[in-house]
Amino acid sequence: MLRAPCDGLGGHRAQLIAALDAAISEAALQQEEEEKGQGSLFGDLLGGGPDASDTPRKNGAPSLPNIPTWTESERLQREKELLGFYISGHPLEKYRTECELFASHTVAQLGNWVAEPVTIGVVITSIKKQVSKRSGNEFARLTVEDFSGSSEVLVFPEAWGVIAERVRxxxxxxxxxxxxxxxxxxxxxxxxxxxxxRFEEVRANGEVAVAIELGPGLDLPAAVFEDVRAKVESHEGSAPLELRWRDASGRVVRFRSKSLTVTASAAILSDLRALLGADRVRLVRTGG
Structure with a gap:
């Protein structure tokens, strides 16, 4: 993950932004006092000077307010607002697998006419609402972005009336x-x-399963599978859990647990991969 230039200043971004107004006000006040000559007339006599301030300081720097850090979504949104692009990550990153499983095209491929339906995995970076001169109904033009680029798409009034509240x-x-x-x-x-x-609904609706792929030659202690079960039970959710056995001929047999379901999250994938190996645990489309 890339770091923004201000990440090395100490504290987190929410604290730095919250302290910015106070810092600017203090600097402006000190500048005003210096211009009026008050800094040298009174500051030196009272033992203050231009560096004196009522703001609590730690290690020579003003202390930062005690406020929560931004969520990943808030951080990325503010980067986009300020810079026009994401710098420390991408909102789609946690759903990269779902993009590969469910999207038929990338944004870079839009504009190439095809007869069949198209599905894309995106974030919307701009919403332009307009009113049809012919019908008087509202429609929208959306700027969408994925890992391949950005493009503008159109939502006609009938569809916009249905999905407008879900588009953010x-x-x-x-x-x-x-x-x-x-x-x-x-x-x-x-x-x-x-x-x-919404991608979060795809996971919640059980459209994505967590698959464990096993086969001949896998030499793991029996206790590992007890740990696997414990991890699964600690991440209980709505995603099906599948065991996929690949025999020596390459044929795959799938078994889906009737009693165990998990949260299709980065945490469970990381835990299971640590136990079984990175190449043996992945997200799959249900039934795929």
């Missing part, structure tokens, strides 16, 4: 839609959004 900036989404037949052969055809699903 910087929230990972699956957008489903396609292209108008009249745009066939048109350069850079407009992608038309017809439906939206």
């Amino acid at each position: 900036p910087d929230i990972p989404l699956l957008l489903k839609g396609g292209y108008s037949k009249k745009d066939q052969g048109v350069e850079n055809a407009t992608f038309i959004v017809e439906g939206v699903t």
